[in-house]
Amino acid sequence: xxxxxxxxxxxxxxxxxxxxxxxxxxxxxxxxxxxxxxxxxxxxxxxxxxxxxxxxxxxxxxxxxxxxxxxxxxxxxxxxxxxxxxxxxxxxxxxxxxxxxxxxxxxxxxxxxxxxxxxxxxxxxxxxxxxxxxxxxxxxxxxxxxxxxxxxxxxxxxxxxxxxxxxxxxxxxxxxxxxxxxxxxxxxxxxxxxxxxxxxxxxxxxxxxxxxxxxxxxxxxxxxxxxxxxxxxxxxxxxxxxxxxxxxxxxxxxxxxxxxxxxxxxxxxxxxxxxxxxxxxxxxxxxxxxxxxxxxxxxxxxxxxxxxxxxxxxxxxxxxxxxxxxxxxxxxxxxxxxxxxxxxxxxxxxxxxxxxxxxxxxxxxxxxxxxxxxxxxxxxxxxxxxxxxxxxxxxxxxxxxxxxxxxxxxxxxxxxxxxxxxxxxxxxxxxxxxxxxxxxxxxxxxxxxxxxxxxxxxxxxxxxxxxxxxxxxxxxxxxxxxxxxxxxxxxxxxxxxxxxxxxxxxxxxxxxxxxxxxxxxxxxxxxxxxxxxxxxxxxxxxxxxxxxxxxxxxxxxxxxxxxxxxxxxxxxxxxxxxxxxxxxxxxxxxxxxxxxxxxxxxxxxxxxxxxxxxxxxxxxxxxxxxxxxxxxxxxxxxxxxxxxxxxxxxxxxxxxxxxxxxxxxxxxxxxxxxxxxxxxxxxxxxxxxxxxxxxxxxxxxxxxxxxxxxxxxxxxxx
Ligand SMILES: Nc1nc2c(ncn2[C@@H]2O[C@H](COP(=O)(O)OP(=O)(O)OP(=O)(O)O)[C@@H](O)[C@H]2O)c(=O)[nH]1
Numbered sequence: 001x002x003x004x005x006x007x008x009x010x011x012x013x014x015x016x017x018x019x020x021x022x023x024x025x026x027x028x029x030x031x032x033x034x035x036x037x038x039x040x041x042x043x044x045x046x047x048x049x050x051x052x053x054x055x056x057x058x059x060x061x062x063x064x065x066x067x068x069x070x071x072x073x074x075x076x077x078x079x080x081x082x083x084x085x086x087x088x089x090x091x092x093x094x095x096x097x098x099x100x101x102x103x104x105x106x107x108x109x110x111x112x113x114x115x116x117x118x119x120x121x122x123x124x125x126x127x128x129x130x131x132x133x134x135x136x137x138x139x140x141x142x143x144x145x146x147x148x149x150x151x152x153x154x155x156x157x158x159x160x161x162x163x164x165x166x167x168x169x170x171x172x173x174x175x176x177x178x179x180x181x182x183x184x185x186x187x188x189x190x191x192x193x194x195x196x197x198x199x200x201x202x203x204x205x206x207x208x209x210x211x212x213x214x215x216x217x218x219x220x221x222x223x224x225x226x227x228x229x230x231x232x233x234x235x236x237x238x239x240x241x242x243x244x245x246x247x248x249x250x251x252x253x254x255x256x257x258x259x260x261x262x263x264x265x266x267x268x269x270x271x272x273x274x275x276x277x278x279x280x281x282x283x284x285x286x287x288x289x290x291x292x293x294x295x296x297x298x299x300x301x302x303x304x305x306x307x308x309x310x311x312x313x314x315x316x317x318x319x320x321x322x323x324x325x326x327x328x329x330x331x332x333x334x335x336x337x338x339x340x341x342x343x344x345x346x347x348x349x350x351x352x353x354x355x356x357x358x359x360x361x362x363x364x365x366x367x368x369x370x371x372x373x374x375x376x377x378x379x380x381x382x383x384x385x386x387x388x389x390x391x392x393x394x395x396x397x398x399x400x401x402x403x404x405x406x407x408x409x410x411x412x413x414x415x416x417x418x419x420x421x422x423x424x425x426x427x428x429x430x431x432x433x434x435x436x437x438x439x440x441x442x443x444x445x446x447x448x449x450x451x452x453x454x455x456x457x458x459x460x461x462x463x464x465x466x467x468x469x470x471x472x473x474x475x476x477x478x479x480x481x482x483x484x485x486x487x488x489x490x491x492x493x494x495x496x497x498x499x500x501x502x503x504x505x506x507x508x509x510x511x512x513x514x515x516x517x518x519x520x521x522x523x524x525x526x527x528x529x530x531x532x533x534x535x536x537x538x539x540x541x542x543x544x545x546x547x548x549x550x551x552x553x554x555x556x557x558x559x560x561x562x563x564x565x566x567x568x569x570x571x572x573x574x575x576x577x578x579x580x581x582x583x584x585x586x587x588x589x590x591x592x593x594x595x596x597x598x599x600x601x602x603x604x605x606x607x608x609x610x611x612x613x614x615x616x617x618x619x620x621x622x623x624x625x626x627x628x629x630x631x632x633x634x635x636x637x638x639x640x641x642x643x644x645x646x647x648x649x650x651x652x653x654x655x656x657x658x659x660x661x662x663x664x665x666x667x668x669x670x671x672x673x674x675x676x677x678x679x680x681x682x683x684x685x686x687x688x689x690x691x692x693x694x695x696x697x698x699x700x701x702x703x704x705x706x707x708x709x710x711x712x713x714x715x716x717x718x
Pocket of ligand 1: 561594595596597598599600602606607608609610611614635636637
């Protein structure tokens with residue numbers, strides 16, 4: 001099994017440890033972020049709700065006090081003792097009784113109809129004209145609550161206090177028992193109750209939360225607030241919301257650039273003059289409001305970090321433990337890799353350790369061990385094969401070297417053979433070009449493949465005109481051309497037949513380029529080749545031989561003295577004549593002529609004159625018969641005449657008589673003139689007679705002999 005070389009990539013242990021640790025840390029961090037987010041949000045929400053509730057609490061307290069004051073004014077104005085009182089003392093007693101129930105009523109007084117104080121607690125301001133006061137003006141018609149204001153006249157009459165006197169007024173009209181307007185009853189509440197109220201409300205949480213309560217008038221002036229803020233103008237989002245009648249809480253930045261959570265609400269009812277419309281703001285620094293959540297956040301962070309580190313360590317331990325068997329496998333594989341690197345061909349590999357730690361590793365280690373056992377077996381087998389292969393390779397190498405040597409020799413041989421062939425080819429070309437005969441080579445399709453100089457001379461076509469052209473057939477006479485093409489196809493199909501038919505000489509008459517007939521003797525040969533058979537032909541011009549042969553033939557058949565056909569020619573002509581007779585159904589006659597006493601002429605006039613006589617005799621006989629008749633010299637002074645197309649037997653005799661008559665005319669020789677006679681023997685061949693030339697000649701000879709005896713007898717008688 002091929003193994004990759006160890007790379008610089010991180011190990012599984014590292015990856016698992018880092019992965020698990022990172023996952024744990026990320027999880028803890030995520031949880032922290034979530035916890036932080038929700039805890040802070042929760043704490044902020046809680047603080048805001050608390051501050052809102054404080055603002056509501058302060059609002060309700062203020063409303064209650066104002067409502068109590070206006071209620072007390074309402075109660076007093078409805079008391080019959082007050083309505084019917086005639087002396088200030090009566091009224092003063094009642095007013096002071098009320099003052100005792102609520103010490104924050106700094107002053108309670110009743111004016112007359114014109115605004116002069118009729119009676120007051122402790123007699124303060126009695127007889128003083130207060131008709132210019134708002135509470136008097138507004139209190140004449142209805143129950144009225146007057147806004148926070150500094151004490152003008154009353155402050156000087158009341159005992160000195162640490163806190164300057166500030167009052168909130170409640171006033172209402174007083175009617176006499178008859179129902180007529182009598183004056184205005186007014187209660188001045190000192191502002192101290194509000195400050196106490198703040199302490200009461202904030203007492204449980206003030207120390208813990210450092211909350212501040214602001215009571216703000218409609219014009220934004222702080223009536224009640226932490227030190228330094230009272231009598232100052234305030235502007236904030238919460239104030240605007242409260243002045244609009246809303247209540248709730250929000251986070252905002254105040255003028256000191258600190259972030260605060262602020263609860264806000266509004267007291268009173270703008271449409272009800274018996275109430276006071278103030279804005280109540282309860283603020284707390286956000287830092288302090290969220291201090292508990294921040295502390296929780298720090299604790300969670302610390303615990304989270306500890307937990308993360310602990311879990312990461314645990315993960316590392318678990319990862320190391322889980323990957324230990326895999327590491328062992330990996331280590332074993334690396335050792336095998338190193339062994340393979342040391343001996344790349346046939347390594348001796350260490351075994352793979354077994355592992356039963358858990359199922360997957362068990363399966364993996366067993367599978368790997370089995371796989372590597374197989375590999376070891378294969379390697380062992382491969383080792384054997386390798387050794388065998390090496391010996392085979394060595395053997396093959398020797399064989400290849402041997403073959404290479406043989407090949408080298410063969411190539412050298414081939415080279416010399418090629419050279420020899422080229423020389424032979426050049427020789428052959430020279431031989432062919434200088435050959436006496438024309439040389440033509442044809443492929444099985446009759447296409448010219450070779451054409452030497454002699455062929456150019458003999459046939460007229462240049463070599464470059466005919467090579468590759470089916471010119472061979474063009475040279476043959478039309479009658480032979482078709483037979484040639486048929487034979488070429490036959491020979492091309494049957495090489496054995498070709499070999500048998502070839503290698504022999506034939507005579508042909510060809511046409512040269514000018515269209516003239518040219519008798520040639522052709523030597524044909526069949527050359528079998530792997531790249532297509534060749535038919536080669538040597539053409540020898542036999543024009544001269546033909547003409548010589550013809551003249552010799554002629555000489556062989558002609559009598560040299562007279563120029564007539566000789567005995568041999570007669571022996572050839574006679575059977576033809578007999579056949580014609582049979583064919584034409586007309587008889588023919590054979591005349592056997594013999595000069596009488598010719599020996600004496602020779603003896604007397606010489607042999608030359610004898611020859612001359614024979615020549616003239618021959619011409620005369622030749623001229624005496626038809627051209628279609630045959631005249632020949634048999635020997636010496638013996639001649640044969642073949643008369644054909646006889647109408648009847650008598651016509652033969654008539655022809656003989658006519659001939660004898662002509663021969664009796666004198667012959668003029670060189671030295672003398674003479675007359676002579678000849679004997680003629682006639683033998684007639686009828687169409688149905690047997691074709692026996694010897695018998696016919698014999699008959700003619702005998703007839704001539706008889707004729708000659710009769711002539712001799714007649715001469716003796718004379
Ligand atoms: N000048 C000459 N004489 C020839 C030639 N051939 C044969 N003779 C002679 O012709 C003669 C023929 O003789 P014959 O036919 O036997 O005798 P003949 O004298 O004719 O007598 P008959 O035939 O019996 O009348 C011989 O003397 C031959 O020598 C020839 O070519 N030229």
